[in-house]
Amino acid sequence: MPESVFAPWNDASQKPLIRFRNVTKSFGDFTAIDDLTLDIYEQEFFALLGPSGCGKTTMMRMLAGFETPTSGVIELAGQDIAPVPPNKRAVNMMFQSYALFPHLSVYENIAFGLRRGNMPKQDIDDRVSEMLKLTRLEKFARRKPHQISGGQRQRVALARSLAKAPKLLLLDEPLGALDAKLRQATQFELMDIQEKTGTTFVIVTHDQEEAMTVASRVAVMDEGRIMQVATPEHIYEVPESVYVADFIGDVNIIKGAASPVGEQTYQIKWSKTAAPLNAVSDRPFSEGQSCHLAIRPEKVGIHADRPADADNAVQGTILDIAYLGNISTYHVELPGGQIVKAQTANTRRVSRRSFTWEDTVWLSWTATAGVLLAQ
Amino acid sequence: MKRLSWFNTTSLTLGFAFLYLPMIILVIYSFNESKLVTVWAGFSTKWYGELLQNEAFLDAAWVTLKVAVLSSTLATVLGTMAAYVLVRGGRFMGRTVFSGMIYAPLVMPEVITGLSLLLLFIGIGLDRGVLTIVLAHTTFAMCYVSVVVSSRLLTFDRSLEEAALDLGCTGFEAFRLVTLPIIAPAVISGWLLAFTLSLDDLVIASFTAGPSATTLPIKIFSAVRLGVSPEINALSTLMIAIVTFGVISASLVSKRNSLRQQRDEQAAARAE
Amino acid sequence: MQRLILIAVPYTWLLALFLVPFLIVFKISLSDVELAIPPYTPTLSDGIVPFFKALDFENFAFLASDDLYWKAYLSSLRIALISTFLTLLVGYPMAYAMARAPEEWRPTLMMLVILPFWTSFLIRVYAWMGILSQEGFLNQFLLWTGLISEPLTILNTTTAVYIGIVYTYLPFMILPIFAALDRLDGSLIEAAEDLGCSRFQAFWLVTIPLSKNGIVAGSFLVFIPALGEFVIPSLLGGSGTLMIGKVLWEEFFNNRDWPVASAVAVILLLILIIPIVLFQRNQQRQAEAEQ
Numbered sequence: 001m002p003e004s005v006f007a008p009w010n011d012a013s014q015k016p017l018i019r020f021r022n023v024t025k026s027f028g029d030f031t032a033i034d035d036l037t038l039d040i041y042e043q044e045f046f047a048l049l050g051p052s053g054c055g056k057t058t059m060m061r062m063l064a065g066f067e068t069p070t071s072g073v074i075e076l077a078g079q080d081i082a083p084v085p086p087n088k089r090a091v092n093m094m095f096q097s098y099a100l101f102p103h104l105s106v107y108e109n110i111a112f113g114l115r116r117g118n119m120p121k122q123d124i125d126d127r128v129s130e131m132l133k134l135t136r137l138e139k140f141a142r143r144k145p146h147q148i149s150g151g152q153r154q155r156v157a158l159a160r161s162l163a164k165a166p167k168l169l170l171l172d173e174p175l176g177a178l179d180a181k182l183r184q185a186t187q188f189e190l191m192d193i194q195e196k197t198g199t200t201f202v203i204v205t206h207d208q209e210e211a212m213t214v215a216s217r218v219a220v221m222d223e224g225r226i227m228q229v230a231t232p233e234h235i236y237e238v239p240e241s242v243y244v245a246d247f248i249g250d251v252n253i254i255k256g257a258a259s260p261v262g263e264q265t266y267q268i269k270w271s272k273t274a275a276p277l278n279a280v281s282d283r284p285f286s287e288g289q290s291c292h293l294a295i296r297p298e299k300v301g302i303h304a305d306r307p308a309d310a311d312n313a314v315q316g317t318i319l320d321i322a323y324l325g326n327i328s329t330y331h332v333e334l335p336g337g338q339i340v341k342a343q344t345a346n347t348r349r350v351s352r353r354s355f356t357w358e359d360t361v362w363l364s365w366t367a368t369a370g371v372l373l374a375q
Numbered sequence: 376m377k378r379l380s381w382f383n384t385t386s387l388t389l390g391f392a393f394l395y396l397p398m399i400i401l402v403i404y405s406f407n408e409s410k411l412v413t414v415w416a417g418f419s420t421k422w423y424g425e426l427l428q429n430e431a432f433l434d435a436a437w438v439t440l441k442v443a444v445l446s447s448t449l450a451t452v453l454g455t456m457a458a459y460v461l462v463r464g465g466r467f468m469g470r471t472v473f474s475g476m477i478y479a480p481l482v483m484p485e486v487i488t489g490l491s492l493l494l495l496f497i498g499i500g501l502d503r504g505v506l507t508i509v510l511a512h513t514t515f516a517m518c519y520v521s522v523v524v525s526s527r528l529l530t531f532d533r534s535l536e537e538a539a540l541d542l543g544c545t546g547f548e549a550f551r552l553v554t555l556p557i558i559a560p561a562v563i564s565g566w567l568l569a570f571t572l573s574l575d576d577l578v579i580a581s582f583t584a585g586p587s588a589t590t591l592p593i594k595i596f597s598a599v600r601l602g603v604s605p606e607i608n609a610l611s612t613l614m615i616a617i618v619t620f621g622v623i624s625a626s627l628v629s630k631r632n633s634l635r636q637q638r639d640e641q642a643a644a645r646a647e
Numbered sequence: 648m649q650r651l652i653l654i655a656v657p658y659t660w661l662l663a664l665f666l667v668p669f670l671i672v673f674k675i676s677l678s679d680v681e682l683a684i685p686p687y688t689p690t691l692s693d694g695i696v697p698f699f700k701a702l703d704f705e706n707f708a709f710l711a712s713d714d715l716y717w718k719a720y721l722s723s724l725r726i727a728l729i730s731t732f733l734t735l736l737v738g739y740p741m742a743y744a745m746a747r748a749p750e751e752w753r754p755t756l757m758m759l760v761i762l763p764f765w766t767s768f769l770i771r772v773y774a775w776m777g778i779l780s781q782e783g784f785l786n787q788f789l790l791w792t793g794l795i796s797e798p799l800t801i802l803n804t805t806t807a808v809y810i811g812i813v814y815t816y817l818p819f820m821i822l823p824i825f826a827a828l829d830r831l832d833g834s835l836i837e838a839a840e841d842l843g844c845s846r847f848q849a850f851w852l853v854t855i856p857l858s859k860n861g862i863v864a865g866s867f868l869v870f871i872p873a874l875g876e877f878v879i880p881s882l883l884g885g886s887g888t889l890m891i892g893k894v895l896w897e898e899f900f901n902n903r904d905w906p907v908a909s910a911v912a913v914i915l916l917l918i919l920i921i922p923i924v925l926f927q928r929n930q931q932r933q934a935e936a937e938q
Contacts, residue, residue, distance in 0.1 A: 085540075088543075093537075101553055112542050379744065379747060382740075383748070386744045394817065453657045453660055464653070476666060482871050485892075486892045486915075487672070487916060490909070494668060497685055514665055546649055546650075575767050618762075619766075622762050
């Protein structure tokens with residue numbers, strides 16, 4: 001699904017499938033969701049990303065109907081869903097524990113939801129077969145949940161929640177119980193199924209890589225509030241706050257004071273001795289306003305000599321080298337104690353590596369490499 | 376695992392000898408020819424024959440069985456409901472009183488439970504008989520059932536019920552189609568516990584039974600007060616045999632099930 | 648609506664057949680005995696005001712003045728305490744050995760401990776009558792070994808009651824202790840020995856404290872029912888064995904003095920409240936510790 005085509009959130013004429021309007025949910029003194037407003041569109045693969053306890057699971061359980069908002073309104077296709085009990089909602093959920101019924105076979109698990117309506121037996125049969133085929137479980141239809149592997153159980157849970165063709169599918173940490181390798185394969189499978197069925201998926205996860213891989217948009221949450229909603233690329237390249245920049249991937253944060261030097265260009269005074277840094281920013285800063293420059297380590301170059309035409313160049317000594325196989329991260333200490341990480345791809349063998357501990361090196365980056373943030 | 380030390384072996388041997396010797400002696404002497412229970416006079420099954428001729432015992436056994444089946448079934452229904460309320464009921468008026476009433480009968484001396492129920496039955500003018508024993512047994516057995524079932528419900532993965540609701544079940548359907556089948560083993564052991572408690576009970580039955588209905592324990596108690604008798608030995612042997620058979624086969628079945636489950640899980644993990 | 652029925656049914660049942668009967672006992676304990684049916688006065692048919700006026704603490708005063716009851720309560724307490732201690736002495740080594748047994752034996756050993764619990768209580772007590780009597784198996788055995796020359800009188804003494812209580816309540820002691828010891832991480836003992844403890848010190852400083860909850864739970868599970876025990880003292884104990892359960896029974900069935908029997912029950916319950924509350928606290932603490 002090319003992002004350039006599918007972007008209903010930029011289209012004012014599109015009606016969102018789900019609207020959270022000023023939703024607050026508290027449990028006693030604890031506020032799990034704090035005055036949250038959010039739109040999710042049809043056919044989106046929407047990820048709620050955040051550390052545990054940030055309220056993402058509560059949002060999902062409110063959509064499923066297991067919790068009711070303390071205040072505010074949640075709309076599904078324009079209808080307030082507060083009075084609709086879970087068993088009457090066109091919303092299905094895939095549980096973190098999968099919640100497969102241990103006393104029922106794979107087939108019966110998938111048919112469970114279909115049998116609750118008055119669907120003819122033949123249609124149920126057809127639908128279950130379709131689901132078994134979609135999730136490649138045909139061979140295991142007669143088995144009980146404990147007779148299949150973890151990955152297969154995950155697919156049964158998915159098939160069961162999709163069987164009723166819900167308007168919205170909720171996935172609570174759907175890959176959390178799988179090991180790393182299987183998880184990667186399953187991520188693509190999940191995207192594939194989402195595309196085939198055209199169902200709107202809302203996934204809850206604490207794994208940023210997973211969210212970045214599968215989602216059309218990601219909402220980064222913290223303490224019951226949404227910090228930023230954007231496409232994965234946008235979240236990574238243009239974070240709106242230090243929190244988001246820091247939460248997604250690795251980042252260098254350099255604190256300083258901004259001073260405008262031209263249209264959207266600023267100088268940042270960050271150290272008493274060193275020269276100010278140059279940066280470009282859409283966000284306006286006034287003279288002397290404190291700011292944070294966020295630069296991803298892979299955008300910082302490392303050199304033996306001062307590069308001639310760099311926008312920014314600073315000198316430091318190598319403190320640590322983290323060798324990760326495909327890449328290496330250099331921790332470089334600048335005069336004044338600031339540590340900046342620089343990442344390079346290991347295109348040469350280790351023995352030919354150019355830098356080692358205690359070496360004095362130059363770091364450089366362009367004026368557009370970093371993002372200037374107020375907070 | 377190391378082998379047991381001599382100390383541990385000794386304490387297990389002596390301990391189990393203490394637990395089982397009295398019953399073994401009882402069983403052996405039920406086949407004694409002599410009327411004198413402590414003198415061995417040769418093998419005989421005549422006491423079993425006499426037992427089967429004894430109308431009073433047979434009547435009492437029939438009453439006991441009726442009471443046990445009725446009260447344990449009622450207790451299982453009520454106890455499961457009570458367990459569900461305790462674990463899933465949330466807050467409601469008088470919850471503390473309710474949980475108090477569930478746990479109190481477990482530690483209440485039987486003489487007090489029996490006395491209080493008898494005074495109630497007399498107070499409301501209910502004739503003592505099978506009905507009153509059933510009511511009494513149901514009341515204390517339901518508490519045991521609810522303890523057994525609620526400990527199972529506590530470890531029950533709540534998301535299974537939520538999944539059922541999510542897939543379109545009403546609350547009752549979710550209970551019937553998902554919760555009940557999964558907690559069934561606990562409900563069954565609750566029933567068995569209630570059943571044996573009822574079969575076993577002397578004190579409460581003595582208070583609540585009328586002249587029209589005598590249970591086996593009451594009969595045995597009045598016979599035993601006069602001393603040891605070979606007929607009672609025979610009856611005890613039969614009861615021990617039934618219980619032993621029941622418990623051993625139940626544990627074999629559950630062992631086989633858990634072994635099968637383990638094997639299946641291993642096979643599934645290997646297939647991955 | 649469903650929820651209401653679900654709560655109301657067991658609630659009403661317990662109110663009607665547990666709480667109300669107990670209130671009746673309490674009321675009758677404040678009444679006077681009378682030669683009538685029912686054999687006490689007042690009843691509610693006397694009218695509300697005279698009904699409450701006629702209630703008094705006479706029966707309790709009677710219990711306090713007659714030393715039969717005092718002695719019965721005290722002797723019940725003593726018998727329950729001593730037999731709880733004896734059960735612990737027998738039960739702890741068994742539970743310990745079970746926890747140390749090879750893993751594949753443990754379910755079988757557990758079953759062997761539980762099996763007697765499913766057999767009739769009455770039969771288990773009865774089995775000892777044949778063993779402890781004058782011409783019983785124990786005496787025959789001891790005479791045969793030559794340890795004694797005259798048969799001992801054990802049946803119908805307090806000793807027989809101790810044996811009976813230890814025997815019938817042993818599973819209640821073993822199971823919680825076994826559960827505590829079974830959970831105990833074996834490397835803790837090894838760590839203690841590694842840090843210089845002898846085997847016995849490791850047992851005393853690590854195993855015992857960590858099985859304390861099991862010991863406490865098991866002791867209450869024996870002590871509480873033993874206090875109100877009726878069957879064991881009436882079959883194994885003699886006329887000299889005073890236990891309050893038996894006194895209550897005789898007061899009710901033999902003397903037909905319902906008000907006094909009720910007063911005996913009320914006092915017994917008051918005595919029981921302390922250990923029951925302590926037991927609950929122990930269970931709660933344990934549950935919290937596990938979380």
